[in-house]
Amino acid sequence: MVPDTAAVPVAAPVIGEEEIAAVVRVLRSGSVVQGPEVAAFEHEFAELVAGRTCVAVNSGTSALQLALQALGIGPGDEVVVPSFSFAATANAVRLVGAAPVFAEIDPVDYCLDPAAVAAAIGPRTAALLPVHLYGHPAPMGPLLALAERHGLAVLEDACQAHAATLHGRPVGAFGAAGCFSFYPTKNMHALEGGMIAVQDRQLADRLRLLRNQGMAERYRHEVVGGNLRMTDVSAAVGRVQLRALAERTARRRANAAVLDAGLRGVTTPAVAPGAGHVYHQYTVRVPRRAQFQAELARRGVGSAVHYPVPIHRQPAYALELDLPETERAVAEVLSLPVHPGLGEEQLARVVAAVTATAEQFAGAVR
Known part of the structure; x- marks a missing residue:
């Protein structure tokens, strides 16, 4: 852990x-x-x-x-x-x-x-x-x-x-x-x-x-x-990792359930009917992402953006396309800790930091 x-x-x-x-x-x-x-x-x-x-x-x-x-x-x-x-x-x-x-x-x-x-x-x-x-x-x-x-x-x-x-x-x-x-x-x-x-x-x-x-x-x-x-x-x-996959998948799902229940002020991941999500990433949508991410870091919670630039706009492709949902996701998504190494106290810290940051940003807008 x-x-x-x-x-x-x-x-x-x-x-x-x-x-x-x-x-x-x-x-x-x-x-x-x-x-x-x-x-x-x-x-x-x-x-x-x-x-x-x-x-x-x-x-x-x-x-x-x-x-x-x-x-x-x-x-x-x-x-x-x-x-x-x-x-x-x-x-x-x-x-x-x-x-x-x-x-x-x-x-x-x-x-x-x-x-x-x-x-x-x-x-x-x-x-x-x-x-x-x-x-x-x-x-x-x-x-x-x-x-x-x-x-x-x-x-x-x-x-x-x-x-x-x-x-x-x-x-x-x-x-x-x-x-x-x-x-x-x-x-x-x-x-x-x-x-x-x-x-x-x-x-x-x-x-x-x-x-x-x-x-x-x-x-x-x-x-x-x-x-x-x-x-x-x-x-x-x-082979070693494969033997542990079922247990670690269950822990990811349990961690995701804690986040689902506790987070406020952000859009949590949806799961389609019949889908068995394994939460490689637990990805939310947040306002003013750069500032939001910086505030989480200040509160001791890591996060990552997957992905900050869509493939079609990468220098290797450089295409002008009309993909509004892609562009909106690129601007808003933020992945939070969900990996199986998290303990209860760490999950509580993630929930507290995200919720407090969301409340802070909502207050700044009002």
């Missing part, structure tokens, strides 16, 4: 004695890249995604890129994505030579708005790439219906949503492929790494070729691939 005397951090990656022991065990084994630990991690992670075949890679970005590539998406194709996400969502599309088409989000759950997606589909559209943002599932039913109507692939960016569900079905098990990230601040991590969950075993075989220089056997290159393998060190850490 984080000491109660410290400022309350917005994130706290877990690296405990069990993770350290797993790393030492792998290093002593001499098998450190794409070995038995990776195979075991893939097998165990499959239980989280309804038994789908899982292929481990070196990052969540690699997972997205290889999934797009394996699905045959490339130059001349368009992929509908949200602009309100981490840049890797769109970068992966660009990295395979395709073009991201940015669609509007729903202002309640920050995920792709199906009506906006329908309007964004054109003759070159090859795939939809919804993001389960902050750990809340995207509206997969309408998106899958759109994809079927137009003959499109669906690739899920589940990099923030390990163990999230929609109507009892795990995210990552809806589309042709579901991609996860194991960055240290995620709900579970592997120091660094990614996972692709697929239903089609032939697609899994192609992904294995692409991550390993196109080799099915040593020095025989079936396709042009890259070096995107996961290390056994990462896999060993991931």
Whole structure:
């Protein structure tokens, strides 16, 4: 647990004695890249995604890129994505030579708005790439219906949503492929790494070729691939984290419930009917965000903005688009501590600091 005397951090990656022991065990084994630990991690992670075949890679970005590539998406194709996400969502599309088409989000759950997606589909559209943002599932039913109507692939960016569900079905098990990230601040991590969950075993075989220089056997290159393998060190850490995921998810949800019940003066996260939110981030909307965040810091409560600039306005894209809900979210969202390392006293401090700050700002306006 984080000491109660410290400022309350917005994130706290877990690296405990069990993770350290797993790393030492792998290093002593001499098998450190794409070995038995990776195979075991893939097998165990499959239980989280309804038994789908899982292929481990070196990052969540690699997972997205290889999934797009394996699905045959490339130059001349368009992929509908949200602009309100981490840049890797769109970068992966660009990295395979395709073009991201940015669609509007729903202002309640920050995920792709199906009506906006329908309007964004054109003759070159090859795939939809919804993001389960902050750990809340995207509206997969309408998106899958759109994809079927137009003959499109669906690739899920589940990099923030390990163990999230929609109507009892795990995210990552809806589309042709579901991609996860194991960055240290995620709900579970592997120091660094990614996972692709697929239903089609032939697609899994192609992904294995692409991550390993196109080799099915040593020095025989079936396709042009890259070096995107996961290390056994990462896999060993991931296996430890996976065993703790259910407990830590329950703690995130319990912490979120405390915040839901206690916070005043801010817009707390909504949860869609049937959605199993896993609270990678607990994101509220606040007035005068920069000042609000500074006041929280003064009161000893950490916070973060995910994300301060939409992807379409990043220098790498620099597009002029009419996405008002995206722009409003960019200006208002603020993520508060919700991680499983929080104790009761720290949660109480978060509630008190946020509520007092909101009251202070409301008084200044009157």
